[in-house]
Amino acid sequence: MSESLLDTVRERTPLVHCVTNLVATTFSANALLAVGASPAMVEDAEEAAELAAVAGALVVNTGTMSRPRAEGMHAAAGAARDAGTPWLLDPVGVGPLSLRTRVASELLGLGPTVVRGNASEILALAGHEGGGRGVDATASVEAAADAADELARTHGTVVAVSGVVDRVTDGATVHRVGGGHPLMGRVTAMGCALGAVTAAFLAVGDDVLAATLAAHAVVGATGAAAGAVARGPGSFVPAWLDELALFDGAGGADGAAAQALVDPA
Numbered sequence: 001m002s003e004s005l006l007d008t009v010r011e012r013t014p015l016v017h018c019v020t021n022l023v024a025t026t027f028s029a030n031a032l033l034a035v036g037a038s039p040a041m042v043e044d045a046e047e048a049a050e051l052a053a054v055a056g057a058l059v060v061n062t063g064t065m066s067r068p069r070a071e072g073m074h075a076a077a078g079a080a081r082d083a084g085t086p087w088l089l090d091p092v093g094v095g096p097l098s099l100r101t102r103v104a105s106e107l108l109g110l111g112p113t114v115v116r117g118n119a120s121e122i123l124a125l126a127g128h129e130g131g132g133r134g135v136d137a138t139a140s141v142e143a144a145a146d147a148a149d150e151l152a153r154t155h156g157t158v159v160a161v162s163g164v165v166d167r168v169t170d171g172a173t174v175h176r177v178g179g180g181h182p183l184m185g186r187v188t189a190m191g192c193a194l195g196a197v198t199a200a201f202l203a204v205g206d207d208v209l210a211a212t213l214a215a216h217a218v219v220g221a222t223g224a225a226a227g228a229v230a231r232g233p234g235s236f237v238p239a240w241l242d243e244l245a246l247f248d249g250a251g252g253a254d255g256a257a258a259q260a261l262v263d264p265a
């Protein structure tokens with residue numbers, strides 16, 4: 001599953017349009033390049049609508065909110081919906097901060113293909129007390145399980161909640177993805193990069209749940225491998241980009257390792 005979709009990303013180099021935050025921009029673009037996709041960070045409303053209509057997939061990430069950026073998000077998400085471009089909402093910091101919480105709720109109404117966030121953000125997006133502090137989660141993945149299922153069912157979307165073990169649901173079926181490394185929580189914009197990589201898989205896979213799971217498994221496997229060689233958060237970043245770029249495809253040992261992270265016994 002994961003290995004063949006990764007091969008398809010590399011073959012097709014899908015254009016992934018990101019309306020993302022100031023912190024995540026370069027890291028997400030590098031993660032997309034490393035996995036084999038083609039990133040474009042475009043946020044002006046006029047340009048964002050043009051690009052979202054022709055991109056392979058779109059990421060809308062609320063991490064550094066401003067009114068002009070919110071306009072770009074609405075324009076991009078609306079154009080993606082109209083053009084049938086798959087798009088992922090990463091509701092960074094939703095809950096404690098008011099403008100982004102309102103905007104994310106409006107964006108949810110535009111029908112994201114996937115919603116991906118940490119547990120506090122998913123709880124808040126579903127209208128529950130998430131307890132988020134800034135952009136970091138204070139709730140556990142399992143504490144957000146009911147909220148994630150409810151969001152998925154109400155909005156017809158796949159919801160992925162990240163943490164020590166990620167949880168992915170379409171509201172009916174639930175999967176968990178292991179792997180990763182504690183250093184991933186000490187690198188900024190790691191979840192944003194996971195969202196960007198997930199969008200690259202959405203661009204080439206018709207099965208949204210399978211594509212989301214495959215992307216999470218690849219990030220889990222490469223994160224574990226990078227964590228095993230990194231000395232700390234600084235060396236984790238280049239190690240992870242290298243692991244992502246060097247990850248073998250169909251039939252390889254890396255692909256099998258990623259597959260084994262999904263719903264381990």
Ligand SMILES: Nc1ncnc2c1ncn2[C@@H]1O[C@H](COP(=O)(O)OP(=O)(O)O)[C@@H](O)[C@H]1O
Nearest residue numbers: 118162163164179180181182184185190191219
């Ligand atoms: N302690 C951990 N152990 C293993 N993987 C982790 C850990 N913390 C974060 N990750 C991984 O890092 C990625 C980003 O998750 P997370 O830190 O929850 O996102 P965010 O940065 O949006 O809060 C996910 O792939 C997740 O599985």
Ligand SMILES: Cc1ncsc1CCOP(=O)(O)O
Nearest residue numbers: 021023063135189190191192
């Ligand atoms: C630190 C910070 N501040 C605003 S956005 C951002 C990055 C958040 O990235 P992630 O959600 O991937 O940890």
Ligand SMILES: [Mg+2]
Nearest residue numbers: 092118191192
């Ligand atoms: Mg995040």
